[in-house]
Amino acid sequence: MLIAVTAFWFFASGRIRIEIVSLVLIAVLAVGAYFFPIEHDGSYTGLEIAFGGFGHEALIAICALMILGRGLVVTGALEPAGRLLTRLWKFSRLLGLLFSLVVGGLMSMFVNDTPVLVLTMPIMINLAIRAGVPASKTLMPMNCAILIGGMATTIGTSTNLLVVSIAEDLGLPRFGIFHFTDVALLAALVALPYLWLVMPRLLPAHSADDEQLTRRFRSMLFPREASPAIGQSLKALRKRFDGALEVVGAVRKGSLQSDSRFIVEFGDAIEVEGTSAELQELSSAMKMPLVRPAMMETVETFAGDKGEGQVMAELVIGADSSLIGQTIRSAQVIDRYGVAVMGLHHPEQALFPGRSRADVERLEVGDVLWVQGGSAALDQIQISEGTMMLEGAAEIPRTAKAGPALLIFAGVVLLAALHLVPIAVAALAGSIVMLATGCVKFDRLGQALSAKVIVLVAASIALGRALLETGAAEWLGSSLALGMQGFPGAVVLAIMMAFATLLTNFSSNTAAAAVGTPIAVSLAEKLAIPAEPLVLAVLFGCNLCYATPIAYQTNILIMSAGGYHFRDYVRAGLPLVLLMICTLSVLLVWKYQL
Structure with missing residues (x-):
């Protein structure tokens, strides 16, 4: 007992x-x-x-x-x-x-x-x-x-x-x-x-549209050399972004720094929480892409090979997904599918207990990935990894095996x-x-x-x-x-x-x-x-x-x-x-x- x-x-x-x-x-x-x-x-x-x-x-x-x-x-x-x-x-x-x-x-x-x-x-x-x-x-x-x-x-x-x-x-x-x-x-x-x-x-x-507007993601921003964030302390950035957006910290050499006195340098990544619309607006205004430049080249290569444009989408992890228990880093979806993960959302819980980095958090059923890639690549990741696109989900195709x-x-x-x-x-x-x-x-x-x-x-x-x-x-x-x-x-x-x-x-x-x-x-x-x-x-x-x-x-x-x-x-x-x-x-x- x-x-x-x-x-x-x-x-x-x-x-x-x-x-x-x-x-x-x-x-x-x-x-x-x-x-x-x-x-x-x-x-x-x-x-x-x-x-x-x-x-x-x-x-x-x-x-x-x-x-x-x-x-x-x-x-x-x-x-x-x-x-x-x-x-x-x-x-x-x-x-x-x-x-x-x-x-x-x-x-x-x-x-x-x-x-x-x-x-x-x-x-x-x-x-x-x-x-x-x-x-x-x-x-x-x-x-x-x-x-x-x-x-x-x-x-x-x-x-x-x-x-x-x-x-x-x-x-x-x-x-x-x-x-x-x-x-x-x-x-x-x-x-x-x-x-x-x-x-x-x-x-x-x-x-679905309302939830998409309010769903908060943990994302990383990568400041360019001309970004106004370079040389700023985390305290100054938090004051500047005061509102719905939350500056969690900065990642340098694999470690998350949350001290308010930490000064952001070129090559660091700034980790923030916010809605997809807020993150896109911040990325444009502060010249900080949501995807690491090297990853962006991989996305463009995959999409360019098929002659298609890139799209942003939100993928929910299903109950039979092979991504469950993995991290964004270990899943390597960028290398296998040419899809870049820009943000992670945990439903109905403290997003990341202990302030751990988003890319090392283990994925669970119901988590939502905010991704960017070609449409063919997004279709492939849904089929292969057991995920579903929350917006623009395609119907399951019929095959000749349906009757048998x-x-x-x-x-x-x-x-x-x-x-x-x-x-x-x-x-x-x-x-x-x-x-x-x-x-x-x-x-x-x-x-x-x-x-x-x-x-x-x-x-x-x-x-x-x-x-x-x-x-x-x-x-x-x-x-x-x-x-x-x-x-x-x-x-x-x-x-x-x-x-x-x-x-x-x-x-x-x-x-x-x-x-x-x-x-x-x-x-x-x-x-x-x-x-x-x-x-x-x-x-x-x-x-x-x-x-x-x-x-x-x-x-x-x-x-x-x-x-x-x-x-x-x-x-x-x-x-x-x-x-x-x-x-x-x-x-x-x-x-x-x-």
């Missing part, structure tokens, strides 16, 4: 990257089980508890579904839905939003939430611009609709697969792909009017739905066919698979099994059962769902699922009530991740594009969480006659 609480604290605090916490958790469990093995069924278990998650059926299924989802996205198989949305929005904004919510929710029943959002977000931003509706009014409702749709099937999210796999390991019957779809869809019908008519009224009116990709995915769903083979086997076979037919390129598998998700799921499975084998889950279940003596089954179910919801909004939903599922089974045994509804309460609770931006990766992805703040998620998401807890609890009580 101490290890579990400590892991949750690190997951929620965000002080250490999630994948690092996951790997350390596995290591701690491995060392502990090695020196203090656990007796189970007459034998002692040790390292298999810590490392068993990497070979677990749930992780195999999750990875295979990532590949299948990637195939649908890169082949443009889902594009017809986007074109239909465009036509409907032109006819009626209100009906367009309603249909968008329904289509997004239905697609996420069979495709992982993140690929569906990656596909629909550029469409929703462009639709909002053409229809004159602020993007912030549509992105969060669309994200929530996708998350609600994802909890309707066992393959909708990796969390669902994790819960049903752990429940099966604990002795419950295997859940079918549509085992709880009826309850989820009924709850979705209750939530739909809120998403359609109420949530947009609770959100700020930020259009749809047939392959339909075959996987059919095999799993008819219980002909387990979902892990069906999804793995579908992934192999995707690779064999060229729907997904083998050298692009790194963009389909998320290392963060893989180690997180493996660590969650290990933690869940450790809690079970050591008796911690049984102890916690006994404690909860003691506190709930005399409570009706309906109240117990609602408490379990609220408990899972609280964990998932401030920690990892997969970690919450791994801990909550064994507790639910143990609690059911102590109170002599059916275990299945309590397991479903945990499953649904782990999907109610609307109240904080850190609750799920898609929440982070829409933050920059919609100009959202932490309080926006609480104000618009918390009522939805409470509505879904009440609705799902009532439906489960009704279905299982508790």
Whole structure:
């Protein structure tokens, strides 16, 4: 229990990257089980508890579904839905939003939430611009609709697969792909009017253009010999730029100097924070380019070779981007693509704690890069690095592989739905066919698979099994059962769902699922009530991740594009969480006659 609480604290605090916490958790469990093995069924278990998650059926299924989802996205198989949305929005904004919510929710029943959002977000931003509706009014409702749709099937999210796999390991019957779809869809019908008519009224009116005007970047300016900044102290420059712009310091020989008495010399770089418009104005007035001269030559070479002009753009880092965890310096996008990074924006947090330099900050999901380069180079970096252009984003092109990709995915769903083979086997076979037919390129598998998700799921499975084998889950279940003596089954179910919801909004939903599922089974045994509804309460609770931006990766992805703040998620998401807890609890009580 101490290890579990400590892991949750690190997951929620965000002080250490999630994948690092996951790997350390596995290591701690491995060392502990090695020196203090656990007796189970007459034998002692040790390292298999810590490392068993990497070979677990749930992780195999999750990875295979990532590949299948990637195939649908890169082949443009889902594009017809986007074109239909465009036509409907032109006819009626209100009906367009309603249909968008329904289509997004239905697609996420069979495709992982993140690929569906990656596909629909550029469409929703462009639709909002053409229809004159602020993007912030549509992105969060669309994200929530996708998350609600994802909890309707066992393959909708990796969390669902994790819960049903752990429940099966604990002795419950295997859940079918549509085992709880009826309850989820009924709850979705209750939530739909809120998403359609109420949530947009609770959100700020930020259009993509508004957010672009207020988004602040950390940038470097490179004074020329004739620049008025040469010979000035940082104190004098801060006084001169007093206002929205902030002079952070000057970089000399790789070190950031922030002392007010520091005198700027030719060859130094001045680091500032401000909006893109402010930075461009300052660059022109003070004769300080935003791109180092040597880098500018590389940009011009790449653009000149293709006979195209240069453009400025803002690229948001997606959840499957290979840039995550790298720095601007280590990513070397200037050398590989001829794209110069002029600024970096961290959404909804202190931009750079400790005043570290922008080019050595590790990039995270939702960060925005302000770049300059040729249009072909910007297209290439979006395809290769998993980024999206916030302005002028191009539609995903269709290919001849769209039909085969749809047939392959339909075959996987059919095999799993008819219980002909387990979902892990069906999804793995579908992934192999995707690779064999060229729907997904083998050298692009790194963009389909998320290392963060893989180690997180493996660590969650290990933690869940450790809690079970050591008796911690049984102890916690006994404690909860003691506190709930005399409570009706309906109240117990609602408490379990609220408990899972609280964990998932401030920690990892997969970690919450791994801990909550064994507790639910143990609690059911102590109170002599059916275990299945309590397991479903945990499953649904782990999907109610609307109240904080850190609750799920898609929440982070829409933050920059919609100009959202932490309080926006609480104000618009918390009522939805409470509505879904009440609705799902009532439906489960009704279905299982508790």
